[in-house]
Amino acid sequence: MSQRKPIVHLVGAGPGDPELLTVKAIRAIRSASVLLVDDLVGDGVLRYARKSARIVHVGKRGGCASTPQAFIEKLMAAEALKGERVVRLKGGDPFVFGRGGEEAQHLRALGIDVEVVNGITSGLAAATSLGVPLTHREHAHGVMFVTGHARHDDAALHWPTLAAAAAQGITLVIYMGIATIESLQRGLLQGLAADTPVAVVQHASLPQQRHVQCVLRDLVTTVSREQIGSPAIIVVGDVLRAADCLGLHLPKALAA
Numbered sequence: 001m002s003q004r005k006p007i008v009h010l011v012g013a014g015p016g017d018p019e020l021l022t023v024k025a026i027r028a029i030r031s032a033s034v035l036l037v038d039d040l041v042g043d044g045v046l047r048y049a050r051k052s053a054r055i056v057h058v059g060k061r062g063g064c065a066s067t068p069q070a071f072i073e074k075l076m077a078a079e080a081l082k083g084e085r086v087v088r089l090k091g092g093d094p095f096v097f098g099r100g101g102e103e104a105q106h107l108r109a110l111g112i113d114v115e116v117v118n119g120i121t122s123g124l125a126a127a128t129s130l131g132v133p134l135t136h137r138e139h140a141h142g143v144m145f146v147t148g149h150a151r152h153d154d155a156a157l158h159w160p161t162l163a164a165a166a167a168q169g170i171t172l173v174i175y176m177g178i179a180t181i182e183s184l185q186r187g188l189l190q191g192l193a194a195d196t197p198v199a200v201v202q203h204a205s206l207p208q209q210r211h212v213q214c215v216l217r218d219l220v221t222t223v224s225r226e227q228i229g230s231p232a233i234i235v236v237g238d239v240l241r242a243a244d245c246l247g248l249h250l251p252k253a254l255a256a
């Protein structure tokens with residue numbers, strides 16, 4: 001049994017493309033004896049795991065309920081206390097939504113050290129894949145990462161406030177927005193022009209990436225017509241106009 005102080009590495013696996021992993025993330029994955037892996041972690045990322053590593057998938061697949069959070073936290077702690085080298089692999093960045101903060105708090109409360117390794121969050125990857133400079137200074141002076149999945153049912157307050165910010169030149173990057181897209185559109189229209197540009201990117205950075213671009217008033221109909229589902233990022237704001245004029249060369253799969 002190891003004499004090391006127990007530690008869990010909370011590692012950002014990035015948006016899916018293994019080439020977007022950080023060097024630190026690769027090193028952590030290579031050294032892990034136990035990996036607890038979220039659903040949104042791209043399969044290609046696991047190629048760096050040791051053959052002998054125990055890989056536990058703790059995300060939801062095919063609409064099944066996620067492994068309960070309490071179980072994940074218990075398992076991480078138990079393995080770390082046994083002296084295993086535990087890596088908790090989370091999609092994107094561990095501290096951008098996705099409950100990484102709660103996991104770190106839980107582990108620290110048990111006296112287990114936590115090391116956090118940043119990952120490229122899907123909101124950034126989604127925007128960049130479309131050639132959208134999120135803070136292009138002719139169009140925006142800031143960016144907000146927000147969730148469409150409010151913990152309490154306060155979405156009715158959430159969207160008009162965010163619309164007001166967006167109207168002042170803050171680009172909105174919305175995670176988990178597909179399930180609540182009707183109330184999102186309704187709420188944003190209370191403070192934003194109906195012709196505000198919007199883009200939705202599904203499976204950002206992966207070969208199956210798809211996207212749509214439209215104006216706010218057509219968001220719900222476009223997403224349903226094109227059958228864009230989760231996981232997806234919704235970008236709202238005038239910076240989307242800058243993407244059109246930059247003439248960036250999108251990867252072939254995205255250009256259609």
Ligand code: SAH
Nearest residue numbers: 092093096098121122175176203204231232
């Ligand atoms: N920690 C993650 C976010 C977890 S919340 C990160 O930093 O990216 C889960 C949400 O992230 C999904 O509902 C979706 O909105 C977004 N997401 C994660 N991976 C994605 C991807 N490859 N493409 C588009 N959206 C993604």
